[in-house]
Amino acid sequence: MGRKAKGYRRKTRYLLKRKPRERGKTGLSRVLREYEPDEKVVIKLDPSVHKGMPHRRFHGKIGVIAEKRGRSYVVNVPQGKATKEIIVRPEHITPHKEA
Numbered sequence: 029m030g031r032k033a034k035g036y037r038r039k040t041r042y043l044l045k046r047k048p049r050e051r052g053k054t055g056l057s058r059v060l061r062e063y064e065p066d067e068k069v070v071i072k073l074d075p076s077v078h079k080g081m082p083h084r085r086f087h088g089k090i091g092v093i094a095e096k097r098g099r100s101y102v103v104n105v106p107q108g109k110a111t112k113e114i115i116v117r118p119e120h121i122t123p124h125k126e127a
Contacts, residue, residue, distance in 0.1 A: 044087070060118075066092060068123075069092075069121040070122050071091060071103065072088070072121065077117065077119045080099075080116060080117025082116050100115050100117050
């Protein structure tokens, strides 16, 4: 009997799969973009970059930038009644378009 893997990226095969026209390297504009504190962002995991990737439960969630920490950002994400503070690289976040 095989034991089930309990790794950090388990069950992400379809969740983190890119669409055919999204494949390839990530553009520099996404990596070099600077975010200001209190700016809303969408956490959109980039499967090609493993460093600074938050847990898959935050994929698609909207958070607020709290501060910059080195190359990464501290993002406050609401989860139920709590607010989680996660550290995310800029490759995994995009600006939130408010209508």
